[in-house]
Amino acid sequence: MTSPARPVFDSETRITIPETALTLPALRHPDHAEIERANQHYIRTHLWNLYRSEEEAQNNLRDRHAQWACLANPNGHSERVRYHAYWVSAFFLIDDALSDPNWHGSSTHAADTIVSELVSVLEGDLTAPGSGGGPYKKVAAMVLEPILEGMGPGLRARFLADMRRYIHEYRAEVALRATGKVPDFDTYMAMHTASGCDAVTTLVEYGLQIDLTGAFRAHPALHELKRIVHDNFILVNDLFSFHREHSQGDYTNALSVLVLAEGMQLQDAIDKVCHLIRETETRFIKKSGEMLTSALGADPDIRAYVEEMAYAFSASSQWSYETPRYHNGERGVTRFPSGSATLTRDRITYASAK
Template sequence: MDEPLFRDGDRVCLPAPAALLPCRSHPESEGITAHHVQWVRRSLPFLEEPQLQSLLGAHYDRWVCMCFPDIARDIAEDLTNLVTLMFLADDLTSRPGRDTSSVTHTRAAYDALLDVMQGTRAHPRSAGQLPVSLLTLAGELFGSIRARMPTTQWHRWANNMRAWAEGAIQETAVRRRGKPLSFAEYLTLRRHSVCVTPWCVLGEYGLGIDLSAIAEHPAFRDLIGAVTDHALLTNDLHSFRAEHYNGDDINVIAVLCRAEGLSLQGAVDRTSMMIHDAEHSFIQQRERIRSSSMGSTAEMHVYFQALGHLLAGNTRWSYLTGRYHGNGYEWNGALSGTITLTPDCTVRLQEGTA
């Protein structure tokens, strides 16, 4: 049996982020949050109060408000509800420790989600661990988005959602096998299972632009690839405590420790450096496209800024979300310094603050 990555009460030093990209929140964030709290309590009656508190403590509203600060309020409200349902669906299906976290159950759940997205399941029924009420809500949100999205953009988004679902199913299969991953295997798997590319398309939608004509251009794909790497490494860096206690080793910290023999501190330092590198890579690729004919349009300039907000917002959210740091967690504003790892929460010492 593998030694645990760390023991209760162990400490690790978290390096400061690169913070090369500006972070700001939606100007109507308070109203979006209030709307979201009401929607969660009204729309998810199958959850008990502790589950509702946990869901609200994840601050998915703040993720949307910081990642997409320039989109219309009504779209921000829809996207906040959508990301909440997507995280909830993931928790109910493919998380380790659940009796139903088999590949068969995971595929049934994601197939049902994709069916309601496409409108091919007129009367949703429960699938995997996804209740009818969740699938019905998802269908309403998908329908609202589809009604306002250009057709080509909708098909792109739907294809990206299908690819994400297949990645999540594959991750479940790898988790069930229990075979340790090399870093290269981990990165290939996570690039498919992390839901970044669909949200890049939703960023276009929220801004009222459609970049479908250049979406397959190698330079554009490389740019989205840099966004994906930054986001998945950032999320894994901040979630490794929670995932360790949930028995999940498909995380960059666990992989670097087990496959490459790094200490916990060494894995945290290596991951932080990779995030720095991904941020620099994003900026370099963005500037190369900006200086080309493809990047000279007003739409592209707006989108360049939006992708920067997505990375900065996702980073800031990763510091404050109870999803990673425990129920009732309140971030103290520290961006770097020593953290203590406990089963209940991350304990962060206030050193480098935002």
């Protein structure tokens, strides 16, 4: 079921963010400063000309994409976490190009062009830098090639399948936005789980230099754990990115969906999303504890993965509340914010952020 898209609020609006009381600790990769410097060089060298303006390019340097990879994979091999960081920066750019209507207007033609370039890479056309192909094809080929070279056949096949789902679901979202509709909440969560979450958690395996392809076939608990982490990724991101996406006319966000398709008031939607965020942590702690104390925990690769997924889980909150991307170009807050805040068209201001 879909509902008409429209602004969720029109002017300055006071909201309250409930206390989430999340307990899983964050950990940053020991080489995070070096990885950040390398990633900033990567953005300047390979992505700069794809941004719409110098200001926009500078903003993406400021947003510190590399810290997402460093928080999500703190025990990963340094070179692999660096490639993960390049992937994050490239796909934030692609995410903006596909999800922000200001990039492609009301027509889906520009989005179709981007999608076709990405699909050609995922079908095996890893175009060498500087050779034929559109700009997004070149960026995708450059960022994916070293990652794919470092994966065994099983992990590589899963990662490529993850990326195909990511592109397919993003294209479906662009098409849905073109209709002026938003989906119901359950449909929205299923779409967003497919649009990137699987690829992120597969990169955790890549960073740890393990391949759990056989284990995923044999143990449903691994899929259950991933789904909990994916739910958290979506909900936390949507809480922090809501004002940014809303200002762009993008209503494929959990808060907008709950208001527009489920009939909630904005404050009730915020309360529900924060409740679900707390609930995902409770579910993760329970499921991971069961896995680590069962026979699965005796497998060193599974144990390493489950323990690293706890950091991937906390990375979602840590990066989202500290990055300038979601804080009006300013340094983010130092803890998960709670209490009163003010929403305007393009920013959120916390009354008591620390």
